[in-house]
Amino acid sequence: MNPYADLISKSASFLKEQKIVHNPKAAVILGSGLGDFTDYIEDAKSIDYGDIPGFPTVSVVGHKGSLFSGKVQGVETIAFAGRFHFYEGYPLTKTIVPVLLAKELGCELLVVSNAAGSVNYRFRVGDLMLIDDIMHLGRKLSVSNKQETFRYTNEEMVDRVERIAADSEIAVRKGCYLYMTGPTYETKAEIRAFRLIGVDTVGMSTAPELLEAKRLGMETIGISLVTNMATGVSKTTLDHSEIKEAAEMRKEDFARLVAAIVHQECG
Secondary structure, eight states, rough: OOOHHHHHHHHHHHHHTTTSOOOOEEEEOOOOOGOOOOOOOOOEEEEEEEHHHHHHHOOOOTTOEEEEEEEETEEEEEEEOOOOOOOGTTOHHHHHHHHHHHHHHTOOOEEEEEEEEEETTTTTTTTEEEEEEEETOOOOOOOOTTTOOOOOOOHHHHHHHHHHHHHHOOOOOOEEEEOOOOOOOHEEEEEEHHHTTTOEEEEEHHHHHHHHHHTTEEEEEEEEEEEEBBBBTTOOOOOOOHHHHHHHHHHHHHHHHHHHHHHHHOO
C-alpha cells in the first residue's frame, strides 16, 4: 500500500468539495516547458499545489506547480502543471502522487510528458517521441508489493496514438526512454553506452509514473519532447533555456496531439 493513500483520499475530497474537479476522465502530467498546454483547456479552473492540503510542491524551473481542471475536446480533464522528481529529495512513492490522485478521481487515461535529451543521432531538437518502451537500469520504480509482479507493455496504445498523430498531421517518432535519477546530465561515456543498449531519449522523470499507471490499470501514453541532444551527440553546452525554445517550437502540435488523444480515447 502506498504510504500516501490518506493524502490522496483527502486531496481528492478537497478538490471535489471546492468544485475544482468534476468527474475527470483524463489526466495530463506536463513536463518542463510544456505547461502552456493549460491555455488550451476550456472553462479552466486552477489551484496551486500549495493550497491543496498536504500536497507536495515543486521547485524546478519550468514547472508552474498548479493543478488545472476543465474540458479538452469536451472531455473533463485535469492537468498537473509541474511534477515531483526524485532528485528534488522526494521518495519514489511521492513522485507518483499525481498518478494516484488521477486514479482516485476516476481518470481512465493518463498522458505523461517530459523534456528529454536525445541519444539517437537521427532525432532532432523539437521532435515529439512516443515512448514505446522504458529502461531504468535495474532500479526499482514500482511501489507494488514484493508479491505483486507485472510486465510493462504498451504497444497497442502507442500504435493507436501513432495513428491519431498521423490523422492529425503531426509528425512523431517512437523510441525507448531511459530514466535517470539526475540532477546531473549524463557523461559522454554513459551516452555512448546507452546508445549501444538501444536507448533513444534520456530524462529524469516519467518512467515511475508510466509504470504506476499501468499497474493501476489505466490507459497511458508517454510523450518526450526532445529539447537537446545529449552530451557527446552535440558539442554545445547543455542549458535549461533550451527547453523553453524547443517547447515554443512544438507547443501547438503537442497540445493538438494531446487533445486528439483525449478525444479519441475518452470522448
